[in-house]
Amino acid sequence: MSNRVTDLTFLQSFTGGNKDKMNKYINIFLQMCPGQLDAMQSLLTSGNYDALRATAHSLKPQITYMGIKQGEGIIKTIEQYAGEKINTEQLPALMDSFNDICRKALVELQEEVNKTTV
């Protein structure tokens, strides 16, 4: 049974299975996502909910394009709670889950890129 958190079906369809194009988009995500995760964590710690909402908002479409289905719902919730400043006590746990999922996704995506460039 697969425990994969990424599903590259959309990306494969979008690029017509072109590995170079897929790697191009994956590499952008690999470059940007760690910084955005760190930023979100830092903004949460400092209680800057507006900026946390904005960062979650910009990361959201990339999570979808990379097929990180488990992360989609969580980031929407983070965006909503931070934006509306409600249920903020739940944000640390949500952020931890989201972080875990994204870190796994980054590993899987890096393997995907390595696999096709060898």
Place this chain on the structure above:
Amino acid sequence: MADLKTIFIVDDDPMQAMMLQDYLSKYSTFDIKVFNSGEECLKNLSLNPQVVFLDYNFDKIGKDAMNGTEILKEIKAEKPETEVVMFSGQDKIEVAVNSMKYGAFDYIVKSESAFHRSENVIFNIIKRMKLQGEAKLYKKLTLVFAIAFGVAIVAVIILYKAGKISDNPGWF
């Protein structure tokens, strides 16, 4: 004949901008220019884009960056004929309505289907441009015929009063 040539993509998310550019690049007749801020887009309006795909939020650049609605208003003020399509991660109806209120042609939510929708929007814009072109042509033709008809009526009246023509055509 309606001819769509120049498209702007304005988005501070490099992946989003690149994916849309790549998707639309299959149409080799389009000249696609990408800008990562509204300010850069506005500086380049002299290139006369027919379509602008415009992000709703520019949070990545900074707090002082113009937001999508402000840029939309400026584009429509300077180039009313340019069609602007708003792109956003928000699927709130009031955001869409607000965009349309300020002249956006359409509103697309960033998602897997956004790219195909963008393509359809371009086809709709081309259709509209064709229809507008045809409507202008018909207006001109109608005016020409109206003038010609008016001149003919005046000529008949003048000739009739001068006795050159009668109301009896002679074949009765």
